[in-house]
Amino acid sequence: MKQWKNFAKGFIKENPVFILFLGLCPTLGTTGSAINGISMGLATMAVLVMSNVVISVFGKFIPAKVRIPSYIVIIASFVTIVDLLMQAYLNTPGPHGEPSLYDSLGIFIPLIVVNCIVLGRAEAFASKNTVLTSLIDGVGMGLGFSFALFLLGSVRELLGAGSIFGMKFIEGNGILLFVMPPGAFLALGYLIAIMSKIKNQLVNS
Amino acid sequence: MELILIIIGAVFVNNIVLSKFLGICPFIGVSNKVDTAIGMTGAVTFVMVLATLVTYLIQVYILEKLGIEFMQTVSYILIIAALVQLVEIILKKVSPPLYQALGIFLPLITTNCAILGVAILAVQNEFNLVESVIYAFANAVGFGLALVTFSGIREQLELADIPEGMKGVPIAFVIAGILAMAFMGFSNLV
Amino acid sequence: MAKKESTFTNMLLTLVLVSLISSAGLGFIYEVTKEPIAVAKDNKKRLAIKRVVPVFTNNPSDQALKIPADNDTVYIYTAINGTDTVGYAIETFTNKGYSGYFKLLAGFLPDGSIYDIAVLEHKESPGLGDQMLKAKSDWSNQFEGKNPENFTLKVSKDGGNVDAITASTITSRAYCDAVQRAYDALKKGGQQ
Numbered sequence: 376m377k378q379w380k381n382f383a384k385g386f387i388k389e390n391p392v393f394i395l396f397l398g399l400c401p402t403l404g405t406t407g408s409a410i411n412g413i414s415m416g417l418a419t420m421a422v423l424v425m426s427n428v429v430i431s432v433f434g435k436f437i438p439a440k441v442r443i444p445s446y447i448v449i450i451a452s453f454v455t456i457v458d459l460l461m462q463a464y465l466n467t468p469g470p471h472g473e474p475s476l477y478d479s480l481g482i483f484i485p486l487i488v489v490n491c492i493v494l495g496r497a498e499a500f501a502s503k504n505t506v507l508t509s510l511i512d513g514v515g516m517g518l519g520f521s522f523a524l525f526l527l528g529s530v531r532e533l534l535g536a537g538s539i540f541g542m543k544f545i546e547g548n549g550i551l552l553f554v555m556p557p558g559a560f561l562a563l564g565y566l567i568a569i570m571s572k573i574k575n576q577l578v579n580s
Numbered sequence: 581m582e583l584i585l586i587i588i589g590a591v592f593v594n595n596i597v598l599s600k601f602l603g604i605c606p607f608i609g610v611s612n613k614v615d616t617a618i619g620m621t622g623a624v625t626f627v628m629v630l631a632t633l634v635t636y637l638i639q640v641y642i643l644e645k646l647g648i649e650f651m652q653t654v655s656y657i658l659i660i661a662a663l664v665q666l667v668e669i670i671l672k673k674v675s676p677p678l679y680q681a682l683g684i685f686l687p688l689i690t691t692n693c694a695i696l697g698v699a700i701l702a703v704q705n706e707f708n709l710v711e712s713v714i715y716a717f718a719n720a721v722g723f724g725l726a727l728v729t730f731s732g733i734r735e736q737l738e739l740a741d742i743p744e745g746m747k748g749v750p751i752a753f754v755i756a757g758i759l760a761m762a763f764m765g766f767s768n769l770v
Numbered sequence: 771m772a773k774k775e776s777t778f779t780n781m782l783l784t785l786v787l788v789s790l791i792s793s794a795g796l797g798f799i800y801e802v803t804k805e806p807i808a809v810a811k812d813n814k815k816r817l818a819i820k821r822v823v824p825v826f827t828n829n830p831s832d833q834a835l836k837i838p839a840d841n842d843t844v845y846i847y848t849a850i851n852g853t854d855t856v857g858y859a860i861e862t863f864t865n866k867g868y869s870g871y872f873k874l875l876a877g878f879l880p881d882g883s884i885y886d887i888a889v890l891e892h893k894e895s896p897g898l899g900d901q902m903l904k905a906k907s908d909w910s911n912q913f914e915g916k917n918p919e920n921f922t923l924k925v926s927k928d929g930g931n932v933d934a935i936t937a938s939t940i941t942s943r944a945y946c947d948a949v950q951r952a953y954d955a956l957k958k959g960g961q962q
Contacts, residue, residue: 564753
């Protein structure tokens with residue numbers, strides 16, 4: 376039961392994007408479509424889970440004063456591993472020459488290293504908890520992050536292009552503003568308002 | 581001419597915050613007051629130019645020479661973290677007033693993705709040393725322009741009557757959206 | 771293993787150890803992914819070239835003819851089927867798009883007529899300028915089969931033969947500019 380709570384907190388109660396306001400750059404930058412949003416979320420989750428596990432195991436051997444630099448090196452290494460793997464295996468362009476997944480996420484892949492969620496969880500959670508708890512925390516937080524990106528990506532794609540995952544629901548162009556940068560800010564603003572309302576109701580009940 | 585295009589492009593057309601989505605955390609986090617926004621801009625400008633200069637040299641003279649470009653992310657983030665520490669120590673010794681002004685922002689800068697982002701973008705765009713430094717400076721100005729404008733609006737906003745659920749961060753994002761729309765008007769400038 | 775106390779030796783040892791282990795790990799992954807990454811990059815170019823020239827049997831991206839143009843470079847890839855040259859895929863660019871720079875791959879037949887054109891990268895506005903993409907509209911089909919020798923690569927507003935995208939004259943002009951640059955490079959390359 377306790378582990379379930381630990382796992383589920385990332386979705387609403389401590390959602391990294393909607394409630395904690397962490398990792399906002401990739402949230403805004405990669406959510407032009409639902410598929411990009413969820414891919415970015417999963418890539419971040421991969422790094423988060425690996426760094427959480429490694430730091431929960433070796434964290435106690437690292438002297439306090441060099442804690443942060445050591446964490447940064449560990450996280451940056453996992454980011455590079457994810458980057459290299461995506462560059463090798465998720466790098467095929469679409470049938471009409473659409474950019475590959477690796478290309479459309481672009482600079483936001485190396486920038487996972489400065490995503491506050493990863494370093495934040497390492498410092499505040501993994502360094503003080505057991506391997507299993509940290510692993511579950513990483514998966515839960517990662518999925519919560521992916522959920523947020525997926526939600527924002529879907530909303531933007533639906534309003535902006537009339538489709539989700541590339542499947543057309545509405546003919547024509549939709550409200551193009553939502554696939555452009557300003558739409559990212561607007562959609563996220565309203566989503567945060569809605570999600571914090573939901574969270575407050577959950578906490579009160 | 582080329583340099584002017586780089587500057588206009590980075591400040592207005594592809595504004596680092598409003599169109600590239602880098603540095604959003606400080607953009608939302610420290611934009612309540614114009615004074616803090618200016619302080620943050622100063623610190624970011626300082627570190628961004630310095631970091632881009634150093635990472636450029638590392639890229640050309642170490643990573644590419646040895647063929648270990650895959651160490652880019654690791655080495656860049658370490659350089660930025662070290663630079664921030666160094667700047668903090670030096671400022672404290674050399675100019676206490678400046679340290680007073682910028683000091684509290686410095687620790688926040690290591691995880692400001694705009695710094696790492698600009699350092700990587702300068703390499704990806706295949707800029708030379710001078711262009712890279714100008715590019716970094718222009719992006720810092722762009723960051724400052726967006727941040728200071730935004731904080732000016734947010735100061736006024738405190739007097740406005742906002743629906744309960746939209747107070748705080750949600751309305752900030754809506755404002756940022758409108759600001760981004762205004763910046764879209766610069767699209768065809770270069 | 772270093773203990774928790776933050777003595778100088780401990781700190782140094784930890785940092786060295788952490789860096790060593792992660793660089794070793796990274797080096798290993800790099801070696802493993804080196805081959806697939808090279809293949810993926812090569813494939814990307816091949817797939818793009820395939821879309822703009824007739825069937826070929828060689829590997830056009832192996833050798834590119836570089837033609838300098840406007841402070842940048844235009845690349846010509848020659849597609850060969852057996853022993854016959856069947857077309858040229860030309861990586862060209864323009865700085866005049868609504869959002870500045872974009873890149874096209876223009877395919878020409880040996881007689882100089884346009885076979886097909888693909889957009890490689892762009893930042894044009896969704897719904898307006900991005901109608902130049904094949905996936906978005908068939909606007910770019912009007913170029914196919916035309917020879918720039920007797921087909922003026924300018925929008926009709928400027929006295930040319932190209933119908934501009936509605937409400938996106940700037941993008942259309944830039945597109946023509948890029949194709950013209952490719953054609954000029956082809957002429958230049960042919961003389962070498």
